Amino acid sequence: MEIGSDEWSHLLIAGARAFGLELTPAHTHVFAAHAIELVAWNRVTNLTTVTAPQPMALTHYLDSLAPADLIPENSVLLDIGSGGGFPGIPLHIVLPGLRTTLIDASRKKVSFLRHAIRELRLERIEALHTRAEELAGRCGQRGRYDVIISRALSAIEPFVRMAVPLLGAHGRIIALKGGVPGEEVEALQIAAENGSLGAALSLRRHSYTIPSRSSERSIFILERGSVLKPF
Secondary structure: OOOOOHHHHHHHHHHHHOOOOOOOHHHHHHHHHHHHHHHHHHOOOOOOOOOOHHHHHHHHHHHHHOOHHHOOOOOEEEEEOOOOOOOHHHHHHHOOOOEEEEEEOOHHHHHHHHHHHHHHOOOOEEEEEOOHHHHOOOOOOOOOEEEEEEOOOOOHHHHHHHHHHHEEEEEEEEEEEOOOOHHHHHHHHHHHHHOOOOOOOEEEEEEEEOOOOOOEEEEEEEEOOOOOOOO
């Protein structure tokens, strides 16, 4: 299998249907262009340890699309710790009208993200070299985002604390994680309810598997209001 081949494209299209998402060959063509650039830059910049075509399709692109139905059209989206562009770039490609900001603390990764945005000719998307805490101090950024998402996190609670100042009045925070100990989930639930994360938040958890992968993953959804589409 090669990146961009019919087999690679079919794997993505079939896998996305498990999430209720209909991809087109045009979508997978842009994914392939991004993947090719990612592999090329990865030879000199540490962007990812996953570079084989099939694992890239499953681990990067399909996993990035798992929360797609939680993100309304025309949302203002922030991807914290975007790295090689996941999950922000695949979501931006597929979901109509998104206005997307990708941030990362690594200047080299942001250089790649800006290069990828230019090469893919993506519109309404930017990449910033900054941390979430610094972004919240910039004019016009506090409370700006409808959806804040991250896939590159070791613990959910610090991510939520960073996200809350940037979250809009009826916004939604989404964390994509692998296995999470029950005690971490319980602590997160308590912190969300009592406001110690910076705001009183409702918490939901949804488990899913990536097609052709047996390990279970989780989507954690924390939100201030119920205006957005419920999961």
